[in-house]
Amino acid sequence: MLKQCIYWHETVDMPSDKSTASLPEQVDVAIIGGGYTGLSAARTLAQHGARVAVLEAETIGWGASSRNGGMALTGLKMPMQTVIKNYGRDLARRLFQCSLDSIDTVEQIVKEEKIDCGFARTGHLLAANKPKNFDALKAEVEFMEKEFNHNVKLVSPKDLKSEIGSEIYHGALVDEISGGLNPAQYVAGLARAAERAGATQHARARVNRLEQGTNGFTVETERGKVNAKNIFAATSGYTGNVVKKLQKKIIPIGSFIIATEKLSDELAHELSPKNRMIFDYKHYLNYFRLWDNRLIFGGRAAFFPENENTTKQSAEILRREMIQVYPQLKEAKIEYVWGGTLDFAFDMMTHVGEADGIYYSLGYAGHGVAMATYLGKTVAEAMLNGNIKEHPFAAFPFPSAPLGLYDGRPWFLPLAGMWHKILDWIE
Numbered sequence: 001m002l003k004q005c006i007y008w009h010e011t012v013d014m015p016s017d018k019s020t021a022s023l024p025e026q027v028d029v030a031i032i033g034g035g036y037t038g039l040s041a042a043r044t045l046a047q048h049g050a051r052v053a054v055l056e057a058e059t060i061g062w063g064a065s066s067r068n069g070g071m072a073l074t075g076l077k078m079p080m081q082t083v084i085k086n087y088g089r090d091l092a093r094r095l096f097q098c099s100l101d102s103i104d105t106v107e108q109i110v111k112e113e114k115i116d117c118g119f120a121r122t123g124h125l126l127a128a129n130k131p132k133n134f135d136a137l138k139a140e141v142e143f144m145e146k147e148f149n150h151n152v153k154l155v156s157p158k159d160l161k162s163e164i165g166s167e168i169y170h171g172a173l174v175d176e177i178s179g180g181l182n183p184a185q186y187v188a189g190l191a192r193a194a195e196r197a198g199a200t201q202h203a204r205a206r207v208n209r210l211e212q213g214t215n216g217f218t219v220e221t222e223r224g225k226v227n228a229k230n231i232f233a234a235t236s237g238y239t240g241n242v243v244k245k246l247q248k249k250i251i252p253i254g255s256f257i258i259a260t261e262k263l264s265d266e267l268a269h270e271l272s273p274k275n276r277m278i279f280d281y282k283h284y285l286n287y288f289r290l291w292d293n294r295l296i297f298g299g300r301a302a303f304f305p306e307n308e309n310t311t312k313q314s315a316e317i318l319r320r321e322m323i324q325v326y327p328q329l330k331e332a333k334i335e336y337v338w339g340g341t342l343d344f345a346f347d348m349m350t351h352v353g354e355a356d357g358i359y360y361s362l363g364y365a366g367h368g369v370a371m372a373t374y375l376g377k378t379v380a381e382a383m384l385n386g387n388i389k390e391h392p393f394a395a396f397p398f399p400s401a402p403l404g405l406y407d408g409r410p411w412f413l414p415l416a417g418m419w420h421k422i423l424d425w426i427e
């Protein structure tokens with residue numbers, strides 16, 4: 001029976017709203033958002049002696065942090081060739097290094113905090129949908145070695161069976177540095193780590209209003225008020241109008257996932273012999289991997305954020321896509337479907353900084369597992385040191401919509417989805 005619920009949540013006891021402490025009267029930092037960014041920042045700040053309160057509208061880890069595919073990937077959403085073109089070689093190299101450091105950060109936290117989330121560097125596989133995609137991957141290998149001293153390897157079409165049990169692709173690229181984990185187990189462990197460090201966490205504490213005064217902010221939540229010297233907006237795809245200027249810079253986009261029934265060891269090994277984090281070359285991309293012999297298969301099946309209708313429609317679309325990739329799963333049962341909301345900036349880049357006294361880290365564009373953890377930590381360190389402007393991800397402008405045609409409500413998402421499909425058709 002197909003369940004519209006999050007498979008990952010059934011693998012761990014998620015933090016609930018029944019164990020939350022009362023709101024403190026005064027803190028050094030109030031963090032809005034209880035996902036990877038907020039919890040990582042809370043852990044770091046509390047370890048340095050700051051009084052920290054994490055304010056979450058739902059339950060801790062409720063959003064994309066426990067709903068994603070569990071992929072900790074190298075690189076950025078934007079191709080590194082474009083990053084060099086837009087921002088220069090020196091900054092591009094710093095930003096790429098941040099992506100490598102982000103995976104190290106996850107690995108370090110998992111080890112230090114003894115988080116049982118199955119973290120493993122099994123590498124990622126970028127599959128070429130068309131022969132010309134494989135030609136581009138050939139150039140990518142040389143480019144990454146030359147510009148970033150980063151080794152990735154090609155898998156020719158004839159050797160692809162050693163990596164994936166599918167006949168539809170035309171070769172692939174492997175990056176061994178990337179990893180995978182169970183996202184819900186990880187965010188639950190990160191929450192416990194932040195709590196041990198001394199940060200308080202408050203579920204069902206949606207922030208309704210921020211009032212800035214001479215000594216900081218008064219934060220009005222659904223559960224009362226708290227005074228904070230500093231604010232850290234860690235809201236990702238759920239950024240609301242309480243931080244309106246930031247909301248107008250972020251597009252919330254739905255991403256959806258299905259999970260199959262448990263497959264036999266033989267079939268699971270056939271699908272992904274090396275248990276890679278797999279995604280394809282399309283604009284309207286699919287991403288998939290194994291967990292506990294289930295195929296976890298996701299994609300931008302519907303651009304609008306999750307609701308009952310978009311989730312149901314996405315299950316049908318993703319099943320069709322999955323069978324195109326793996327015809328051998330035609331008879332496999334789909335047991336779970338769910339959605340989450342990603343945060344995209346208009347320039348497809350991640351941004352950190354400070355605006356009107358509010359610190360932020362936003363725009364992960366599907367690379368949030370590792371990057372949100374890393375930026376939560378490093379932005380927290382920059383807050384403590386007073387040097388946020390020196391952060392690599394603060395070194396370029398955070399754009400708003402062209403002509404100011406966006407107020408935070410993504411009316412154009414159907415057009416964006418159609419455009420990505422057209423690009424895939426043209427190519």
